[in-house]
Amino acid sequence: MNTTLIKDTKADRIFKYFLYAFVLLAVLIVIYPLIYIISASVSDPTAVNSGAMWLWPKGFSLDGYEVILKYKDIWRGYGMTIFYTFAGTGISLFMTLPCAYAISRPDFSGKKWFTTFMQVTMFLNGGLIPGYLLIKTLGMVNTVWALLIPGAVSVYNIVVTRAFFQSNVPWEMQEAAKIDGASDFQIFFRIVLPLSAPIIAVMALFYGVGIWNSYFGALVYLQNKALYPLQMVLRQILVLQDMQQGAATGAAITATAAEAMERKAELAAIIKYGVMIVSSLPVILIYPFLQRFFVKGVLIGSLKG
Amino acid sequence: MAAMQPATAIAVPRAKPKLVRRFFSLKRLQDNWQLYVLILPAFLSLLIFSYVPMYGVLIAFKDYMPSLGIWSSPWVGMKYFNQFFNSYYFWDLMRNTVGIQIYGLVVGFPLPIILALALNELKGGTWKKFSQTITYAPNFISVVVMGGMLVAFLDPSTGIINHALGLFGMKPIAFMSDPRWFKTVYVLSGVWQGTGWGSVIYLAALAGVDPTLHEAAIVDGATRLQRVWHINLPSIVPTMVILLIMNVGSLFSMGYEKVLLLQNPLNMSSSNVIATFVYQQGLINGAYSYAAAVGLFNSLINAILLIIVNNIARKVSQTSLW
Numbered sequence: 001m002n003t004t005l006i007k008d009t010k011a012d013r014i015f016k017y018f019l020y021a022f023v024l025l026a027v028l029i030v031i032y033p034l035i036y037i038i039s040a041s042v043s044d045p046t047a048v049n050s051g052a053m054w055l056w057p058k059g060f061s062l063d064g065y066e067v068i069l070k071y072k073d074i075w076r077g078y079g080m081t082i083f084y085t086f087a088g089t090g091i092s093l094f095m096t097l098p099c100a101y102a103i104s105r106p107d108f109s110g111k112k113w114f115t116t117f118m119q120v121t122m123f124l125n126g127g128l129i130p131g132y133l134l135i136k137t138l139g140m141v142n143t144v145w146a147l148l149i150p151g152a153v154s155v156y157n158i159v160v161t162r163a164f165f166q167s168n169v170p171w172e173m174q175e176a177a178k179i180d181g182a183s184d185f186q187i188f189f190r191i192v193l194p195l196s197a198p199i200i201a202v203m204a205l206f207y208g209v210g211i212w213n214s215y216f217g218a219l220v221y222l223q224n225k226a227l228y229p230l231q232m233v234l235r236q237i238l239v240l241q242d243m244q245q246g247a248a249t250g251a252a253i254t255a256t257a258a259e260a261m262e263r264k265a266e267l268a269a270i271i272k273y274g275v276m277i278v279s280s281l282p283v284i285l286i287y288p289f290l291q292r293f294f295v296k297g298v299l300i301g302s303l304k305g
Numbered sequence: 306m307a308a309m310q311p312a313t314a315i316a317v318p319r320a321k322p323k324l325v326r327r328f329f330s331l332k333r334l335q336d337n338w339q340l341y342v343l344i345l346p347a348f349l350s351l352l353i354f355s356y357v358p359m360y361g362v363l364i365a366f367k368d369y370m371p372s373l374g375i376w377s378s379p380w381v382g383m384k385y386f387n388q389f390f391n392s393y394y395f396w397d398l399m400r401n402t403v404g405i406q407i408y409g410l411v412v413g414f415p416l417p418i419i420l421a422l423a424l425n426e427l428k429g430g431t432w433k434k435f436s437q438t439i440t441y442a443p444n445f446i447s448v449v450v451m452g453g454m455l456v457a458f459l460d461p462s463t464g465i466i467n468h469a470l471g472l473f474g475m476k477p478i479a480f481m482s483d484p485r486w487f488k489t490v491y492v493l494s495g496v497w498q499g500t501g502w503g504s505v506i507y508l509a510a511l512a513g514v515d516p517t518l519h520e521a522a523i524v525d526g527a528t529r530l531q532r533v534w535h536i537n538l539p540s541i542v543p544t545m546v547i548l549l550i551m552n553v554g555s556l557f558s559m560g561y562e563k564v565l566l567l568q569n570p571l572n573m574s575s576s577n578v579i580a581t582f583v584y585q586q587g588l589i590n591g592a593y594s595y596a597a598a599v600g601l602f603n604s605l606i607n608a609i610l611l612i613i614v615n616n617i618a619r620k621v622s623q624t625s626l627w
Contacts, residue, residue, distance in 0.1 A: 009528060011529075012528055015528065015529045015530045019426050022423050023423050023424065023427065023436050026436070027435075030439050030440050031439050034442070036465060037454070049462075051465065094346060095350055096347065098343035098347075099343060099347035103344065108337055109336070110341060117351065124608070125358065127583070127603075127604060128588070128596070129361075129593050129597040130359070130360075130361025131358045132587070133358075133361055133375075134353075134361055149354070151354075152350055155351075184337070184339035185339050185342075188343065213447035214447075214562075215562070216565075219565075220588060231447055234450065235452075238452060239452045276450045279447070280446060280450055283446075288438055291437075295441075298506055
């Protein structure tokens, strides 16, 4: 829609100023805390805590990152989270894709009851406690399975994936293959999946980021700290401020005891920002490049809401 | 497709006799058995992890004892429901849950719409892409990091917010430990995180607006603001209604994650919601039956609310979830 042929009226020009001012304001509100965190993570702790550092780094220092590098819990959590993310995403895809394909088939006799069977779970659920008791009965408490299996299927994601199959893989093509003697497995693995790279990417991202960022499952099901994902370790550092480990490392750096106490508190505060960045790094790095896939996922979902 | 058979097989699968459709038919199962295999993983997963806990809800009406199991534990009827309704904190929990959710709805619902309308007016270009990338980004920050940011930024002595307030001569505010501030902190941080991403769905609806409407309006001398108001806004009303239904329907279903992180003994009077109460009672205190009863009560209100709102929406605007 090109409006350049008609000259902007005064009202339109005012509109334009307000428009740009509004979007600029929105961007600033969002971006400011993010820049602040980055700057704070490489600044002198005193400058950050006193408020002297408010936008760009002040008194450049990598002490925070140094402590983080030596903080064993963080790296163990990192390793566990990478494991949970890859294993969990794999399991979720294994459950989501085939199922979504089957119910996308117009000739599938189980389509109707299974769709109802699925949708019921979107409105009814046992809730936290019966769910917990089940996991406990199954002996999954305090094992990695508690984080991998129970939440592996998202009905919403199945519905989105089905919508993609229905609109992007022509049924005529599958029917032709069927007439040529292809089995349903062959159609799924050799025709549908190769044509569905975008939805596989979208689903892998949705599930993957979800697992990376979650802590609640671990809070409920895990007592063994060795199994904690990164977010649980973060929770202790950022929210519960359980700084024993980090503080001990911090104390080792400094000379006198009194100074050590002071530095301890400061370092405790300063590794916070570094930890936020270190933990979000993978998501931050992939996000700008894969943004369109995330958006695509929402759009496919909205069409078939 | 090297493995496929020659076209002579055409007639074979089509030659099946028409059967009377019954609920269960071995023939249908045979025809589609591979598709049934494909749904099997998801089916089992939902059966075990969604349906079995529905049976487990029975413990809300029983005195659950782990040694006896769900079925053999003694029935107590509505005991735990009555205990909850008659407790002194019942209304506090309800007020806090609904209060936070309504606050969030009132502040958080219009903003993605306004942002989407504005972003839609930036016709393409780097600036539009940039502002979308930035405003969507907080959605991908984990709730733990979000909680950590709030704790750090709102600290009375070292937080940047209180330093900023100090510039205006204001006294530091203990946001995290003052119950009066809890709801605002919870809601505004949610708005910061969710507004950009929330606008995606509206932008999609706006992309479907017929450009000829705008051309006609331009010929008729409509200003841009008028076109946004009279063309773009009405065209996303169905999306708004659907999202409003879902939001109102979930007024009582508040997640555990974020509240649990921001809750502390000092702000409890305003941060104690049904979800965290269930967590506390069930998983920390081990009062399984009581917590299950409270949880069941909560999901019942959810379901009822969703049905009511959906029916109202269907009557008023012909848009509904089902």
